[in-house]
Amino acid sequence: MREDILLLVKKIFEGSQEARKIVSEHAYTTPVEYSHELSRLTGGKIHLKLENLQKTGSFKIRGALYKVSRLAGSVSGIVTASAGNHAQGVAYASSVFGLPCIVVMPESASITKIEAVKNFGAEVILHGKIYDDSEQKAIEIAEEREYAFIHPFDDPDVISGQGTIAWEMVEQISKIDTVIVPLGGGGLISGISTVMKNLTDSVEIIGVEPENVPKFAESLKLGRIAVTEVKPTIADGLATKRPGKNTFMVVRSLVDEIVTVNEDEIARAIHYLLEKEKVLAEGAGAAGVAALLGNKVDVRGKNVAVVISGGNIDLTAIYKLIIRALANSGKLAVIYGFVPDSPGNLSEVTGIIARHRGNIIDVIHHREDLRAPAWHTALKIVFEVESSQVVEKILAELESRGYRFEKM
Structure with missing residues (x-):
């Protein structure tokens, strides 16, 4: 080296x-x-x-603690920029060593993370669309207030x-x-x-x-x-x-x-x-x-x-x-099709799904779907199954009863 x-x-x-x-x-x-x-x-x-x-x-708290401990006694405050975990780590470390802390976060930062940082006593400033904008603002604030800026990852400490x-x-x-x-x-x-x-x-x-x-x-x-x-x-x-x-x-x-x-x-x-x-x-x-x-x-x-x-x-x-994971594994299915808009049809469709141990999560009517034949309504059905093979069996039985559904 x-x-x-x-x-x-x-x-x-x-x-x-x-x-x-x-x-x-x-x-x-x-x-x-x-x-x-x-x-x-x-x-x-x-x-x-x-x-x-x-x-x-x-x-992130580990690096923040060590860095702030090295700065304590020689600086009047801490500034950093982060959208999440580093912000919380620095805010916590600053509170441990009794230093005021300002965290600049992108405007897209989640409310949950903003509140978490505030709960450790830090002042939060929202600035910019991405981290780089926030970092530049944080550096400017550090210079203005004579605070120490802590980089989230490129600082040896x-x-x-x-x-x-x-x-x-x-x-x-x-x-x-x-x-x-x-x-x-x-x-x-x-x-x-x-x-x-x-x-x-x-x-x-x-x-x-x-x-x-x-x-x-x-x-x-x-x-x-x-x-x-x-x-x-x-x-x-x-x-x-x-x-x-x-x-x-x-x-x-x-x-x-x-x-x-x-x-x-x-x-x-x-x-x-x-x-x-x-x-x-x-x-x-x-x-x-x-x-x-x-x-x-x-x-x-x-x-x-x-x-x-x-x-x-x-x-x-x-x-x-x-x-998303359930859908990718074949354990969550979404099917879409058309049924006669008359009593009993929805009950029969859901009954077929139930017979195959499908657990229905949601049923949505789309009467405005212009592709539906006259006197029919469109149905979107979301349900859980044991495997993707069960979905194929359900579709086959629905078709045998005159209901045409497709997987989405």
């Missing part, structure tokens, strides 16, 4: 050792759970590091704080061959890879980022930091358009592989974790499991640690994701 990278890695590693005490005093040592089901599916021994159970609901996760995993898991880490701006994976590679050179570090925002994959391919188009993603916590200068150096030097996952794979992972593991993860937090379920990494015969980086997800988003 080049001398500048060696010095950066040395600083991060030494900082992580110091950060352990600060983090242990003000945050949780999160549990590790062995996943029998994921181990069966993948052929590896899969351990889940549950940072979704951390204070503020994500790992922040990276050191995130690295405390690795120290905990080494103590909690007897042997680790591979660590799978969600990859946003790179602060988390930089901290973890620095500590893990210093403790055991043979460990494999794999980063997972969304296909919709593959900034590290593209940057490494080009050999330089590249700006990537940010497309909408369920894993909004990973939606950074470019790597950081420091994180890019660390990732290029210490991370062994980067894989990407698509939106359906992330949604499936969130649903899987909730249904099978009883773990509530946000999109970013589920990225590592998405890579496993999508067969993006080969972990057969390996002891694997997967970081579930956070669990801050809106209830409405959970509902939509569950519906």
Whole structure:
């Protein structure tokens, strides 16, 4: 490695050792759970590091605590920019060390996250459509008020704080061959890879980022930091358009592989974790499991640690994701067809669905559908079934009774 990278890695590693005490005093040592089901599916021994159970609901509090602890006593206040987890982490850390805090959030930030930040005593300013607009505003405020600006991922102290996760995993898991880490701006994976590679050179570090925002994959391919188009993603916590200068150096030097996952794979992972593991993860937090379920990494015969980086997800988003996952698995069906607009027909149609153990969720009439034959009405029916094969049986029986329905 080049001398500048060696010095950066040395600083991060030494900082992580110091950060352990600060983090242990003000945050949780999160549990590790062995996943029998994921181990069966993948052929590896899969351990889940549950940072979704951390204070503020994500790992971000670690880096924030260490950074603010280093600033306490030398600054009059803290400013940061974030749409979510980093904002809560910095707001909490500032309250711990008695410093006023301003958080600049994009105008699109959810009410839930805005209120969470305010609950830790921070002042929230909404500015700009995307993070970059908010960051520029935060830097301006920091200069005006002579506050310290904390970058969400490209600060060595922040990276050191995130690295405390690795120290905990080494103590909690007897042997680790591979660590799978969600990859946003790179602060988390930089901290973890620095500590893990210093403790055991043979460990494999794999980063997972969304296909919709593959900034590290593209940057490494080009050999330089590249700006990537940010497309909408369920894993909004990973939606950074470019790597950081420091994180890019660390990732290029210490991370062994980067894989990407698509939106359906992330949604499936969130649903899987909730249904099978009883773990509530946000999109970013589920990225590592998405890579496993999508067969993006080969972990057969390996002891694997997967970081579930956070669990801050809106209830409405959970509902939509569950519906999406059920539909993709064939356990939720939507059919559309036309029936005579006279008594008894709806009852017969729903009776056929019930005989096949279908659980009807919704029935919607569309009398204004001009495609309907005279004296007929259009019906959209949403129902749960055991499998997609059952839907085909229901459609066949409906047709045998003179009702023409199609899957939507």
